[in-house]
Amino acid sequence: MTTPRRLAILGVGLLGGSLGLAWKSSVSSGTVVGYGHRRSTLDQALRIEAIDEAYETPEQAVQQADIIVLCTPVGIFEDLLRRIAPALPAGAVVTDVGSTKRSVVRLSGQILPPSARFVGSHPMAGSERRGVEFARPDLFHNALCITTPTESTDPQALQTVEQFWRTIGMRITRLSPEAHDQLLADVSHLPHVVAAAVVAMQKDEGLPLSGKGFIDATRIAGGDGGLWRDILLDNRDNLRSALQRLRENLDQFDRLLEPAHAEELRQWLDAAAQRREKLLQQKLRELSD
Amino acid sequence: MTTPRRLAILGVGLLGGSLGLAWKSSVSSGTVVGYGHRRSTLDQALRIEAIDEAYETPEQAVQQADIIVLCTPVGIFEDLLRRIAPALPAGAVVTDVGSTKRSVVRLSGQILPPSARFVGSHPMAGSERRGVEFARPDLFHNALCITTPTESTDPQALQTVEQFWRTIGMRITRLSPEAHDQLLADVSHLPHVVAAAVVAMQKDEGLPLSGKGFIDATRIAGGDGGLWRDILLDNRDNLRSALQRLRENLDQFDRLLEPAHAEELRQWLDAAAQRREKLLQQKLRELSD
Numbered sequence: 371m372t373t374p375r376r377l378a379i380l381g382v383g384l385l386g387g388s389l390g391l392a393w394k395s396s397v398s399s400g401t402v403v404g405y406g407h408r409r410s411t412l413d414q415a416l417r418i419e420a421i422d423e424a425y426e427t428p429e430q431a432v433q434q435a436d437i438i439v440l441c442t443p444v445g446i447f448e449d450l451l452r453r454i455a456p457a458l459p460a461g462a463v464v465t466d467v468g469s470t471k472r473s474v475v476r477l478s479g480q481i482l483p484p485s486a487r488f489v490g491s492h493p494m495a496g497s498e499r500r501g502v503e504f505a506r507p508d509l510f511h512n513a514l515c516i517t518t519p520t521e522s523t524d525p526q527a528l529q530t531v532e533q534f535w536r537t538i539g540m541r542i543t544r545l546s547p548e549a550h551d552q553l554l555a556d557v558s559h560l561p562h563v564v565a566a567a568v569v570a571m572q573k574d575e576g577l578p579l580s581g582k583g584f585i586d587a588t589r590i591a592g593g594d595g596g597l598w599r600d601i602l603l604d605n606r607d608n609l610r611s612a613l614q615r616l617r618e619n620l621d622q623f624d625r626l627l628e629p630a631h632a633e634e635l636r637q638w639l640d641a642a643a644q645r646r647e648k649l650l651q652q653k654l655r656e657l658s659d
Numbered sequence: 660m661t662t663p664r665r666l667a668i669l670g671v672g673l674l675g676g677s678l679g680l681a682w683k684s685s686v687s688s689g690t691v692v693g694y695g696h697r698r699s700t701l702d703q704a705l706r707i708e709a710i711d712e713a714y715e716t717p718e719q720a721v722q723q724a725d726i727i728v729l730c731t732p733v734g735i736f737e738d739l740l741r742r743i744a745p746a747l748p749a750g751a752v753v754t755d756v757g758s759t760k761r762s763v764v765r766l767s768g769q770i771l772p773p774s775a776r777f778v779g780s781h782p783m784a785g786s787e788r789r790g791v792e793f794a795r796p797d798l799f800h801n802a803l804c805i806t807t808p809t810e811s812t813d814p815q816a817l818q819t820v821e822q823f824w825r826t827i828g829m830r831i832t833r834l835s836p837e838a839h840d841q842l843l844a845d846v847s848h849l850p851h852v853v854a855a856a857v858v859a860m861q862k863d864e865g866l867p868l869s870g871k872g873f874i875d876a877t878r879i880a881g882g883d884g885g886l887w888r889d890i891l892l893d894n895r896d897n898l899r900s901a902l903q904r905l906r907e908n909l910d911q912f913d914r915l916l917e918p919a920h921a922e923e924l925r926q927w928l929d930a931a932a933q934r935r936e937k938l939l940q941q942k943l944r945e946l947s948d
Binding site: 494495513514516543553554556557558560561562563564565566567568569570571572573575576577578579580581583584585586587588589590591592593594595596598599602603606609610612613615616617618619620623624627628629632635636637638639640641642643645646647649650652653 | 845902939
């Protein structure tokens with residue numbers, strides 16, 4: 371397996387821009403090309419040296435590329451795959467950074483030519499900020515990347531893609547596209563929706579009384595509505611089942627909210643606190659590894 | 660109005676200990692006395708100089724005090740008020756740091772002698788940490804303190820209490836005990852319950868995939884179960900109505916979660932993001948004032 375010499379980044383926003391910066395700071399040679407639908411974004415990406423060459427069509431950007439990374443919102447993947455399909459170099463490896471995986475894996479199988487090799491990826495890095503102006507080379511460092519191979523994934527392409535993410539400092543976990551989407555509905559998509567609902571249900575006169583806890587708890591609701599709309603719609607079956615489980619947990623809490631159940635209520639609260647603390651310690655260990 | 664010369668802190672945990680440190684760093688003379696039911700906590704409070712004198716009964720601690728601050732969990736307030744009632748110096752001002760206000764205002768009216776003057780306070784500072792070992796003199800600095808006077812509150816005592824909080828750097832807002840409990844159910848108690856439920860509903864295999872967003876969103880669920888149990892039970896009528904409004908907001912989201920409503924869904928998500936951003940900017944302005 372050789373290091374890709376020509377990397378094409380389709381979509382140079384926060385993730386695409388950071389990917390260019392991270393790759394260029396990790397390898398000593400090679401070329402990074404970028405596609406963006408806004409000229410100003412491409413110019414900014416060139417200026418901060420996230421990319422070496424800029425193209426205004428994805429068809430041009432993928433020419434001669436060894437590895438191609440889809441970095442647009444997931445709602446645009448289908449259109450993007452249709453546009454690059456006829457232009458892909460034979461043997462090119464294609465991956466993505468999307469927060470849902472079933473749809474892009476299915477679409478790539480339907481749309482890309484047999485000579486192209488697709489591997490689904492979800493590098494779990496980001497920010498509620500959007501745009502190449504927030505790009506930074508360490509965005510992916512020490513974070514987890516989930517790859518989602520299937521029975522039809524080319525083993526060598528999988529190796530290439532996993533090595534690619536490792537080169538910029540990521541840890542790898544493999545999951546099926548189905549398991550990925552189910553678990554991410556619980557740990558990422560549901561918390562986003564809940565944070566937005568907690569903001570939405572507030573009265574104007576209550577908000578000035580909120581403290582640091584409220585600001586932290588709702589930070590994830592600060593993301594771009596269009597980006598998240600695509601993710602939530604794409605994963606709506608799993609998200610609905612996560613919402614149903616959340617409702618059941620809230621109903622259970624409601625039943626415990628009586629002086630007669632004070633001890634069980636304390637246990638329910640302590641169990642959540644302890645579970646989170648254990649997770650936090652595990653995350654801190656990972657970061658110090 | 661004169662600065663209190665003898666401050667009695669009943670309960671020297673995170674809040675009580677921080678209050679002693681804050682007061683002593685803000686005034687040049689006077690004495691801070693502390694009551695705690697554990698000798699080791701009192702010794703630690705003496706060691707870090709959060710208090711000058713330590714007492715193992717609240718009756719002893721309130722002797723000759725000008726201002727007395729209840730800093731135990733709210734579930735202990737009734738017992739504490741019954742114990743100090745016969746021992747209070749005439750004219751003493753009593754306040755508290757409880758996260759609910761209707762019950763302590765009602766109980767103080769029922770239990771304290773007419774010569775004692777009670778004013779409800781909720782200094783909105785704290786941490787998911789517990790214990791005097793986390794006490795720090797700047798815990799209250801620049802934070803908001805809600806006072807909850809009623810028709811029977813002594814105006815001079817109200818002034819004394821508000822000046823007390825201002826001396827340690829707090830901003831003051833007045834609310835009725837009823838309005839306080841209703842608004843705090845929305846901005847504080849509900850977010851705590853929701854964060855705990857989001858942790859509780861996770862599958863073990865999903866948690867390792869959680870990111871920084873999940874850790875932040877659930878931080879408030881890390882608090883002590885016993886403390887929070889008291890608060891949530893005490894405010895359960897308002898909390899239930901907040902939970903009901905959250906359920907309605909989640910149901911509304913659920914109806915929008917269809918490709919046919921993609922535009923409304925984006926607007927719902929963007930509205931929450933923008934509302935939170937506006938709040939964040941306002942909080943940042945307050946801190947820089």
